[in-house]
Amino acid sequence: MAVSEEAILRSELRWTIVVTGTITVIMVAILYAGIVHHINPPSNIETVDPKTLHLTGEFTEENLGTSIDAGGQITARMVATQFAFQPQCILLPANKRVTLRFASPDVIHGILVTGTNVNTMIVPGYVSQVHTVFTRTGDLLMPCHEYCGLGHSQMWATVRVVPEAEFKPDGSGRALCDAR
Amino acid sequence: MKPADLDDLDRPWRTWASLIIGGMLAFSIVMGFVVIPVVQGYGAGIDPFTAICRAVGLVPGSPSTRQPTSAAKAEPTTQVAWSTQLLRTLSRPTDMGAVVAEGCVACHGQRGIASDPQNPNLAGQSAVAIYKQLHDYKTGSRANDIMTPIAQTLEENQIRAVSVHFAAANRRSLDPTTAEVVDEDIVRLVERGDPARALPACNSCHGFSAGGPIETPTLSHQNREYLARQLRAFRDSSRRNDIYTRMRSVSAKLTDREINRLAEFYATTLQY
Known part of the structure; x- marks a missing residue:
């Protein structure tokens, strides 16, 4: 039984309307997130030499952890190395925009902060950067989620989120957990 | 149609x-x-x-966000940076190695096996590990009353040569009758680590061909007194030439008993 040309056309148009509607909804959602909430894809193309990471300024051992710069921007820097994070705990305030910066001197690692949408790979040669706002206080577990070697399953750190009033950086703008 | x-x-x-x-x-x-x-x-x-x-x-x-800046100065825990070229020279034996090694025999033994257990055995140790420690003594990243002045007299190529020389020596032979039977929890720490304390297994870096940071030394056939002393030095941060506090943070989580038993395990084990 042959279907008439007109019937095919009607069916195709119906489906075109459905597809166009779906794509429009997705596009509007992306535009809304971008313009109103200032959300971006979590990409950051920034290179760093993994061989000399420990000799450079920013990811030198003493500079790791949370610090506030003159403009009030809160940045936590962390190195993921086989088989530990350094420092093993970072202190951050709740309900404030914070920036997390990670680098690796050896192999590919990855992190996620449980209960949040913070999730990134840490690739040697690049700085991984995430901007976020933590809304829940407490000790959040941050495991390595990219197999990095035999010690991978023991590699985790803590993100200690405290209420804004309890977040008191010292005179040099640095804030550290008690534990190393 | x-x-x-x-x-x-x-x-x-x-x-x-x-x-x-x-x-x-x-x-x-x-x-x-x-x-x-x-x-x-x-x-x-x-x-x-x-x-x-x-x-x-x-x-x-x-x-949408200001890019953070850092004005921090580099305060390296070590000056050593691994390059392919450096690693390649650390796998090539030279004639100079045996000559430089004559200055080491008094403490580290004729064949790199120390008579005083306070000193480390060098025989069979990885050349990369020996190189890093000598380099660190030379630059002051690691300090020792005896080793610092010795390392300072050595040139870069002499350090490379002597590292390769001792790496090629045969390791200390172990007497099976003195092998310590150690506690189950110590063996677990060596082989599996302790996830609750974020302690990676010792062997994930220190086992033979285990992976992990390239400069990690092998620990078996080492002297127990030396191993225990180094773990304590890392724990109280009097030794701090481990890149990114790898050993300082590990040893800070170990108890005295664990340090002693781990040193005993590695000094006597026949397994690795």
């Missing part, structure tokens, strides 16, 4: 589909790389050109 008729029937669909897809692509490029970055950058006080460059991926950072 003839094929030509079908073609006529399809043409408007093809044209419109191409136009719509092309239009959406152009719209997305303009929105994603120009409009949204500029709007976001305006809110964050970032100029439009920088915002567009960040969105495209030409410069680091996000168009």
Whole structure:
């Protein structure tokens, strides 16, 4: 039984309307997130030499952890190395925009902060950067989620989120957990 | 219908589909790389050109957030930086090695096996590990009353040569009758670590061909007194030439008993 040309056309148009509607909804959602909430894809193309990471300024051992710069921007820097994070705990305030910066001197690692949408790979040669706002206080577990070697399953750190009033950086703008 | 008729029937669909897809692509490029970055950058006080460059991926950072800066000076725990060329020289034996090694025999033994258990055995140790420690003594990253002045007299190529020399020596032979039977929890620490304390297994770095940081020494056939003393030095941070506090943070979590038993395990084990 042959279907008439007109019937095919009607069916195709119906489906075109459905597809166009779906794509429009997705596009509007992306535009809304971008313009109103200032959300971006979590990409950051920034290179760093993994061989000399420990000799450079920013990811030198003493500079790791949370610090506030003159403009009030809160940045936590962390190195993921086989088989530990350094420092093993970072202190951050709740309900404030914070920036997390990670680098690796050896192999590919990855992190996620449980209960949040913070999730990134840490690739040697690049700085991984995430901007976020933590809304829940407490000790959040941050495991390595990219197999990095035999010690991978023991590699985790803590993100200690405290209420804004309890977040008191010292005179040099640095804030550290008690534990190393 | 003839094929030509079908073609006529399809043409408007093809044209419109191409136009719509092309239009959406152009719209997305303009929105994603120009409009949204500029709007976001305006809110964050970032100029439009920088915002567009960040969105495209030409410069680091996000168009909606100021990029953090760091004025920190480098305070390296060690000056050693591994390069392919350096690692290659550490696998090549030279005649110079045996000559330089004559200055080491008094404490480290004729064949790199120390008579005083306070001193480390060098025989069979990885050349990369010996090189890093000598280099660290030379630059002051690690300090020892005897080793610092010795290392300071050595040239870079002498350090490389002597490292390769001792790496090639045969390791201390172990007496099976003195092998310590150690507690189950110590063996577990060596082989599996302790996830609750974020303690990686010792062997994940220190086992033979285990992976992990390249400069990690092998521990079996080492002297127990030396091993225990180094773990304590890391724990109280009197020794701090471990890159990114790898050993300082591990040893800080160990108890006195664990340190003693781990040293005993590695000094006597026949397994590795």
